[in-house]
Amino acid sequence: MRQFAVIGLGQFGSSVALALAEKGCDVLAIDSDQDRVDEISEQVSQSVTVDAADEKALKSLGMKDIDVAIVSTGEDIEASISIVLILKEIGVKEIIAKAVTPIHGTILKKVGADRVVFPERDMGERIAESLASPNVMDYSEISDTHSIVELVAPKKFWTKQLSDLKLEDTKVSIVAIKRKVPVITAEGETEFREEINIKPSPEDKINRSDILIMIGSFEGIQKVRGIQ
Amino acid sequence: MNGDNSQGLEKKQAQRKKDIDTIIEVGKFYFLNQKFDEAIAEYKKAIALDSKSIDAYYNLGITLEAISDQDGARDAFAKVLELDPANKGAQEHYDRLVED
Structure with missing residues (x-):
């Protein structure tokens, strides 16, 4: 079964994580906000409170086996770019990132996102x-x-x-x-x-x-x- | 004398209720036969006779939703909920339409 990681549990991220979990997928949900993690923890296979933009912390999660990572920290542009870079370095097979502006999308692609989505647009x-x-x-x-x-x-x-x-x-x-x-x-x-x-x-x-x-x-x- | 009057009124009200029920049943018949415009006309007729008919508004909502008149259906279910806030069916339809 494919393993998913959703980083950033705002409205978009938590919707993706819950929809994947409902379809029976293994989902690792990550956010730096404890309340957001608590809200979703019972519905997904694993949930962690961590600042994903912190390279050490993200690497410590053993993301190597993750098939698809969804980076949905769109509003924090700098964080989303860092996270994509780190995930690429770890070797996550597929990275999907949420962008808020076209330039943001272009940068995410350049740093290694396989797919960029613009949910708001x-x-x-x-x-x-x-x-x-x-x-x-x-x-x-x-x-x-x-x-x-x-x-x-x-x-x-x-x-x-x-x-x-x-x-x-x-x-x-x-x-x-x-x-x-x-x-x-x-x-x-x-x-x-x-x-x-x-x-x-x-x-x-x-x-x-x-x-x-x-x-x-x-x-x-x-x-x-x-x-x- | 007063007794006769109130009995007459009750009789009239009962007859009116029966008429409205019959109109709604005709509407349902049209709906089941996919004659949506005719069904809508019947439900509106029932509403004209009784502007508080939960059944008429509910059936009107279902019919409008079936023909993808989202706004009309939403208004009809909102009216049901105004008259009967605990109406589960109307609440489900209303929530779905608001989400859409």
């Missing part, structure tokens, strides 16, 4: 997308030119088969359909069950309660979003 973009267009349920850029988007099925699509949508010009593919199916619970209450149809066939019809998961270029997705 990404979340900001997602929120802006969903606010600008309420029919966008989720949005994520997968490259500089393409994104994946969850879009409430436009009215024009309702009851139509996928093959009738004529999306070829937009070069957008519907890769999955999320559908809310109405049900009645044992208590007699109305509810809905969410079903997901991965790789829908051209004959599949679109329902009013569908959310289309689409992949395509920014321009293509923009065109589909313009359809009412």
Whole structure:
């Protein structure tokens, strides 16, 4: 099983550590704040209170066997750069670091981070997308030119088969359909069950309660979003 | 005389409650048949007759959430919680919508 270390247990770090632990992964959680460590200690395999920017202290933790280290001390820019450097020196196989600015991200890459994430920026973009267009349920850029988007099925699509949508010009593919199916619970209450149809066939019809998961270029997705 | 009046009023209220319940049941029927707009119209009709109908607001919330009208659904569940703060189902839906 892969071993993870999460350094910095702020909102982002503790969310990552808890999500990994929930998936059954071995997680070593590290922070210099005792309260933050205490908060998470029962849910992760191991937790330590230590200043990770202190080279000696971090090396004493025996991080050699760690497969992936997530450095989420983003706000403390200097500390995050030092930690990445130390982890690289220790020989941690993969280092993922959280950055707060593009320059910070560039430095982290230069000192050895294999991947740099910008959670605040990404979340900001997602929120802006969903606010600008309420029919966008989720949005994520997968490259500089393409994104994946969850879009409430436009009215024009309702009851139509996928093959009738004529999306070829937009070069957008519907890769999955999320559908809310109405049900009645044992208590007699109305509810809905969410079903997901991965790789829908051209004959599949679109329902009013569908959310289309689409992949395509920014321009293509923009065109589909313009359809009412 | 007063007794007759209050009995008449009770009868009227009971009949009104029955009418609202029937409207909500019709709404549920439409919802189960994926006729969401018709279901919404029925629940709104029930709310027009009784602006404190927890059932009508709850079912309206479920239907709006099913068609991804997040704001509308959130408002409907908030109304349920205003009328019945201990409503577990509405609380769960509301929390999920706020998180989204």
